[in-house]
Amino acid sequence: MAKRGGSKRTQSTDAGRVIEALPALSHLADVPNFDELKPHDSQRAAFARAQDRLGDDVELACVVRLDRGFPALATENALFRAEFATKLTKGGDSRVAVGDWVAARRPAEHDMGLIEEILPRTSDIARWRGKARGEKQTLAANVDIVIVVQALLPGEFDPERIVRSAVIARDCGAEVAVVLTKADRVDAAHREAAVAAIRALIGDDVSIAVTSSEEGSGIDDVRALVPSGTIAIVLGESGAGKSTLLNALLGHEALETGAVRERDDAGRHTTVARRMVSLPNAGIIVDEPGLRSLPLVGHxxxxxxxxxxxxxxxxxxxxxxxxxxxxxxxxxxxxxxxxxxxxxxxxxxxxxxxxxxxxxxxxxx
Ligand SMILES: Nc1nc2c(ncn2[C@@H]2O[C@H](COP(=O)(O)OP(=O)(O)OP(=O)(O)O)[C@@H](O)[C@H]2O)c(=O)[nH]1
Ligand SMILES: [Mg+2]
Ligand SMILES: [Zn+2]
Structure with a gap:
C-alpha cells in the first residue's frame, strides 16, 4: 500500500508575495489543454512508479509556464501554480523547465500544488549560460522541434548564428527549422540571398520559412512546421519577432511584443515568462525571452x-x-x-x- 501525503513545503513568505503578483491563471488564454500534452510512454511508466511510492493522490502534471522561475502546472482537471517538495530542494533538484512532466499533488486546503518528482526527459534544449563558472540552462524540456527565429534585416541576419542554433537543437535531440522574419522590410533579392546563404551551410533538409507578421505572409508555413501533437520552442535574439509571430499564428494579441529601438533595431527583452501557447488546429509552441549568447560547450x-x-x-x-x-x-x-x-x-x-x-x-x- 502506498504512503500518503506528508511532504513538507518550501515556500517562504517572500516567494509567496512574488507569486501573488504573477498573472492570475484563470485569465490566461491559449494555455494547452491537458489532452494536447502527450507524455511519452517512458514518462507514464515513471509516473506509475512515482505513484506507487507517493500515493494515489499524486497526479501527472505538465509544466506549461514559468513566471520568474515559478512553475504553473496543467493536470487533467486543473491549472495551478506549484512549489517544490522539500526533498527536491534539499537534493538540489528544484528546477523544472517548460515542457517537463512531474508528479504533483495539490492538497485540498492549498491553492498551491507541490511538485514531488520530476519525470525523466525525452529531450532537453539546453545552452551554456555564463563564462568559466557557468552552468547548463534548460530552456525547455520534451520538445520535438526548435524553430530558430531571425530577422532578415541587415545587422541581424546572421547565418553563422543559425548554424550554431541548429547545432544546439540537434545535439539536444530535437529537429530544427528556420523562420526568417520581417520580410516586409527587405526586397525579394535580399530574401532569396538569405535563404541561399542558409542552404549553402545547412543543406536542403532543414525547412526555412520566410515570414512577415506585419503582412501575414509565410505564417501558414510556420503552422505546418508544428502539426497537432508536436511541441516546438522559438529560439532567437530579443527583437527577432518571436512573440509577434506567435500572435500571428494565434490570430490575436496574446503575447506582449516590444517596440524595437529605432536607432539600432535591437530588442529590449520584452518577453520575460516562458510559456506554452496552443495553436488553433496545430501543435504547441513555447515562447521564450530572447537569447544573446549561445556558446557551444560539448555539443x-x-x-x-x-x-x-x-x-x-x-x-x-x-x-x-x-x-x-x-x-x-x-x-x-x-x-x-x-x-x-x-x-x-x-x-x-x-x-x-x-x-x-x-x-x-x-x-x-
Ligand atoms: N516590420 C515588421 N516588424 C516586425 C515583424 N515581426 C515583428 N516585428 C516587430 O519587431 C519588434 C519585436 O518583436 P517581438 O515579437 O516583441 O520580438 P521577440 O523576439 O518576441 O523579442 P523578446 O521577447 O524581447 O525576445 C516589434 O516591434 C514587432 O512589431 C514583421 O514581420 N515585420
Ligand atoms: Mg517576445
Ligand atoms: Zn583534419
Missing part, C-alpha cells in the same frame, strides 16, 4: 549531425586532434566540401575545443 554530437559528411571525414584525419587548419593528412581540407561549410565547421569545432579547455569540465553538457 560535438550536434555538430556532427549538422555536418555529417564533414564530421565523417574528420574522423579519418591523420591526427586525432586535427584542427583542420594546417595539419598534414587532413581529410577535411582534402575533401571536396564547399569552403563555406568547412569554414563554419572548423570555427564551431575550434570554439568547442577552446570552451572545453576553459569551462568547468565537471558540468560540461
Amino acid at each position: 560535438e554530437r550536434g555538430l556532427a549531425k549538422v555536418f555529417p559528411d564533414i564530421a565523417e571525414a574528420a574522423s579519418t584525419c591523420k591526427f586525432r586532434d586535427c584542427t583542420h587548419t594546417h595539419e598534414p593528412g587532413c581529410a577535411v581540407r582534402g575533401g571536396s566540401f564547399a569552403p563555406e561549410r568547412v569554414a563554419a565547421y572548423v570555427a564551431l569545432a575550434s570554439e568547442m575545443r577552446a570552451n572545453a579547455a576553459t569551462l568547468d569540465p565537471d558540468i560540461v553538457l
Whole structure:
C-alpha cells in the first residue's frame, strides 16, 4: 500500500508575495489543454512508479509556464501554480523547465500544488549560460522541434548564428527549422540571398520559412512546421519577432511584443515568462525571452549531425586532434566540401575545443 501525503513545503513568505503578483491563471488564454500534452510512454511508466511510492493522490502534471522561475502546472482537471517538495530542494533538484512532466499533488486546503518528482526527459534544449563558472540552462524540456527565429534585416541576419542554433537543437535531440522574419522590410533579392546563404551551410533538409507578421505572409508555413501533437520552442535574439509571430499564428494579441529601438533595431527583452501557447488546429509552441549568447560547450554530437559528411571525414584525419587548419593528412581540407561549410565547421569545432579547455569540465553538457 502506498504512503500518503506528508511532504513538507518550501515556500517562504517572500516567494509567496512574488507569486501573488504573477498573472492570475484563470485569465490566461491559449494555455494547452491537458489532452494536447502527450507524455511519452517512458514518462507514464515513471509516473506509475512515482505513484506507487507517493500515493494515489499524486497526479501527472505538465509544466506549461514559468513566471520568474515559478512553475504553473496543467493536470487533467486543473491549472495551478506549484512549489517544490522539500526533498527536491534539499537534493538540489528544484528546477523544472517548460515542457517537463512531474508528479504533483495539490492538497485540498492549498491553492498551491507541490511538485514531488520530476519525470525523466525525452529531450532537453539546453545552452551554456555564463563564462568559466557557468552552468547548463534548460530552456525547455520534451520538445520535438526548435524553430530558430531571425530577422532578415541587415545587422541581424546572421547565418553563422543559425548554424550554431541548429547545432544546439540537434545535439539536444530535437529537429530544427528556420523562420526568417520581417520580410516586409527587405526586397525579394535580399530574401532569396538569405535563404541561399542558409542552404549553402545547412543543406536542403532543414525547412526555412520566410515570414512577415506585419503582412501575414509565410505564417501558414510556420503552422505546418508544428502539426497537432508536436511541441516546438522559438529560439532567437530579443527583437527577432518571436512573440509577434506567435500572435500571428494565434490570430490575436496574446503575447506582449516590444517596440524595437529605432536607432539600432535591437530588442529590449520584452518577453520575460516562458510559456506554452496552443495553436488553433496545430501543435504547441513555447515562447521564450530572447537569447544573446549561445556558446557551444560539448555539443560535438550536434555538430556532427549538422555536418555529417564533414564530421565523417574528420574522423579519418591523420591526427586525432586535427584542427583542420594546417595539419598534414587532413581529410577535411582534402575533401571536396564547399569552403563555406568547412569554414563554419572548423570555427564551431575550434570554439568547442577552446570552451572545453576553459569551462568547468565537471558540468560540461
Ligand atoms: N516590420 C515588421 N516588424 C516586425 C515583424 N515581426 C515583428 N516585428 C516587430 O519587431 C519588434 C519585436 O518583436 P517581438 O515579437 O516583441 O520580438 P521577440 O523576439 O518576441 O523579442 P523578446 O521577447 O524581447 O525576445 C516589434 O516591434 C514587432 O512589431 C514583421 O514581420 N515585420
Ligand atoms: Mg517576445
Ligand atoms: Zn583534419
